[in-house]
Amino acid sequence: MGFATGAVLFAVGIALTIALHEFGHYLIARLSGMRVRRFFIGFGPTLWSVQRGHTTYGIKALPFGGFCDIAGMTSLDELTPEEAPYAMVRKSALRRIATLLGGIAMNILIGVTVLYVVAVGAGLPDPKADVRAVVESTSCVPEQQYDAERFSDCTGTGPAATAGVLPGDIIAAVDGETTRSFGEVAALLRQRPAQVATLTVERDGRELLLDVPVESVTRLVPNEAGELVPTTVGAIGVRGTTPAVWREYSAVSAVPAAVEFSGFMLQQTAYGLAKFPLAIPGVVQSVFGGDRDAESPMSVVGATRIGGELAAGSHWSAFLLMLASLNFFLALFNVLPVPPLDGGHVAIVCYEVIRDRIRRLRGLAPLGPVHYGPIVPIIVGVSALLVVVGVVIIVADIVNPISVL
Structure with missing residues (x-):
């Protein structure tokens, strides 16, 4: 298989990852009695859309994300009288948190499933193997x-x-x-x-x-x-020397193996996320001719390029492992307690619960959903920062890409 075909396949894998992440939010929202206005994959101009019930489904031109527009997700969201009973802010804290974590849970489920497929088909790397340069x-x-x-x-x-x-x-x-x-x-x-x-x-x-x-x-x-x-x-x-770094599994033994290896990959992903801010200066330098660290952050552009390399070399296990890694990264990144990430909204709901319990102990009535007005500047600032960092990494992936082969 050629590089271009492999890159397209990996891009499709990324698009499916994003779609399923948003579907995780969508599914829990619908099960929790919330109304979903729009379910879109991508950003920018709309390429295709269709109305089904109260929800508009569609695809946009830039496949770098997606969104699930739930009525009343924040206190700033304007609601029609018809939407009010189905608004997210009117639901219990447990249902709101479950909906916010739905996408994260879906990414973890995808990652574990992909690892199970790899374990059955080719085996999995042994994290405890001695891979030193002997x-x-x-x-x-x-x-x-x-x-x-x-x-x-x-x-x-x-x-x-x-x-x-x-x-x-x-x-x-x-x-x-x-x-x-x-x-x-x-x-x-x-x-x-x-x-x-x-x-x-x-x-x-x-x-x-x-x-x-x-x-x-x-x-x-x-x-x-x-x-x-x-x-x-x-x-x-x-x-x-060639260390025994891969272990083979049956369809049954692959289940605990996939779960265990998922834990290892999540741990490594968390370690990478902790180093993420420190790696950005190096990425900026690489744009202007500096050396690019092979472990520096990559965008979907860089990941797609490496996916193409792996497919061209028929390294399908590595191809799938990278797709699993992408899902674990998206899961842990979205857990971060910073708006507008899912974890940021979860943190706000948790604050509401703690605040209202304290008020009850004091004999006061609960205040209800947090007013998002004072939080808007934080959301705008973090969003702008993420866009800038994302653009820098994309440019680095174009002018000074990482290669795995």
Whole structure:
């Protein structure tokens, strides 16, 4: 499959993710007796719409989001006399919170389901596997790659062996940059042709620093279209061990495995979200020619591009894992207690509950829904900030994209 087709497939996956997130809100709202005015996927000009009952369903031109317009979602929402009995603000706090969390729950359900499919079809990565960069062997470095399997002849021990690298060594860092896997070691060395790299090597409980000359070699590397093109990269003549990082499951054992691995991915996603603000300056620098961290935030543009790369290389398990990761990210991002995110609205409802319980203890009547007037500047400010950050990341994904292959 080509890059373009894979990218389109991943874009469709993103659109379905957004649609199902909004459907989560829609479903709980309808079950809770609320009225949904509009259910749209995308933003901007309307491409298609249809009226069914009290709800208008449609698709808009920009597939970067969506919305489920529930009557009376906030106290500022104007209601018709007919809508008033079905307004969200008239419902119990429990129903309002359930509706607000419906999209988040749907994203988690999608993520777990996708992981179950991967577990049954190909297995899942083992989070406890030892993936450190353990050297299996050293060799000379072929200067030329002819196709996926054929290389030019070479002789000698190779730069790694000459510098003192031995089988069984663990390469813990390259030029002071920590490496957690052999893939990271290879990626850093590819960027250093005709240089000298300082390897931090762990051997028998000791840490050694070895200066290794990096040779310039020609390898076939996928371009943006997924085509293999000759590229000059660095190599030192080491081969890493192949850890057992994937485990296979039956249709039954895949259920707990998918749930357990979902917990692991949610934990990693939460860790990434915590680092998100610190990563933005690096993304801005990458727009103007700076190096792009492979773990920096990506937009739907960057995710779609990587989806295309994975599909072009027939890496379908990784393709689906990335789609699951996107759902977990959307779930945790929307949990953040900041309006206009779902978690922000949940926080306001929780405040109402606590406030009114305190008032009851004081013998006072409840005040009802919070007036959103004073909160509007916060919503506008956060929305503007999210738009600006989103645009910056999209630009970075265009001018300095991340590649996984």
